[in-house]
Amino acid sequence: DAGVTQSPTxxxxxxxxxxxxxxxxKSGHDTVSWYQQALGQGPQFIFQYYEEEERQRGNxxxxxxxxxxxxxxxxxxxxxxxxxxxxxxxxxxxxxxxTEAFFGQGTRLTVV
Amino acid sequence: xxxxxxxxxxxxxQEGESSSLNxxxxxxxxxxxxxxxxxxxxxxxxxxxxxxxxxxKEKERLKATLTKKESFLHITAPKPEDxxxxxxxxxxxxxxxxxxxxxxxGTRLSVIA
Numbered sequence: 707d708a709g710v711t712q713s714p715t716x717x718x719x720x721x722x723x724x725x726x727x728x729x730x731x732k733s734g735h736d737t738v739s740w741y742q743q744a745l746g747q748g749p750q751f752i753f754q755y756y757e758e759e760e761r762q763r764g765n766x767x768x769x770x771x772x773x774x775x776x777x778x779x780x781x782x783x784x785x786x787x788x789x790x791x792x793x794x795x796x797x798x799x800x801x802x803x804x805t806e807a808f809f810g811q812g813t814r815l816t817v818v
Numbered sequence: 819x820x821x822x823x824x825x826x827x828x829x830x831x832q833e834g835e836s837s838s839l840n841x842x843x844x845x846x847x848x849x850x851x852x853x854x855x856x857x858x859x860x861x862x863x864x865x866x867x868x869x870x871x872x873x874x875k876e877k878e879r880l881k882a883t884l885t886k887k888e889s890f891l892h893i894t895a896p897k898p899e900d901x902x903x904x905x906x907x908x909x910x911x912x913x914x915x916x917x918x919x920x921x922x923x924g925t926r927l928s929v930i931a
Contacts, residue, residue: 811860
C-alpha cells in the first residue's frame with residue numbers, strides 16, 4: 707500500500723501565478739482533506755472533499771479551490787498567489803466510516 | 819470555538835530521561851483526539867487516536883492518555899530517534915462524515931545522546 711501520495715514535493719512560484727497540487731489517497735479511503743502548515747505552526751484546515759463534492763471548508767479565501775475525481779484523487783488550486791501562501795500543503799485521506807486520517811509527505815510551496 | 823494548546827513548545831531531554839507532553843483542549847463534543855509525529859519537512863505520521871476519558875494507548879516508548887480536558891503523551895526512556903515535533907489534534911462534533919481536525923502548534927522534542 708503506497709499510502710497517501712502528493713505531487714510535486716517542492717514548488718517555487720511567482721506572486722500572482724496559479725498553482726495546482728495533487729493528492730492520491732490511501733487505498734480504501736474516499737475522503738480527502740487539505741491543510742496548510744506555516745513554519746512553526748500546526749496544520750490549518752482548508753477544505754474536505756467527499757463523493758466529488760466540497761463537504762466542508764475552513765477560513766480560506768475563494769482563491770483556494772479544489773476538485774475530487776471519481777477515483778478519489780484530489781487537486782488543490784490556488785490562484786493569484788501571495789507571498790503569505792508559502793507553506794507546506796498537506797493532504798490527508800480517511801474513510802467516511804473511520805475518523806483516523808493519514809497524511810501525505812506534503813508539497814512545499816514557495817512564493818517569491 | 820474549538821481550541822488545542824500544547825505545552826511545552828520545546829523540550830530537550832537526555833537519552834533515557836522520561837517526560838510527558840501536554841495537550842489541553844476545549845471542544846464542543848469530542849469525537850476523537852489524535853497524536854501525530856512530524857519530522858522536519860515531512861507530513862505528520864499517525865500515532866494514536868483516543869475517544870473517551872480514561873482511555874490509554876501504547877506504542878513502543880510512547881503512551882497516550884486522555885481526560886475530559888487534556889491528553890498526555892508520555893515518553894519512556896527516549897532515544898535520539900524520538901526527536902521530532904509531536905502534534906495533537908481534536909475532531910469535534912457528531913455530524914455525518916469526518917469533521918476537520920483542529921491542531922495545536924506542536925511540541926518540538928530533542929533527545930540528546
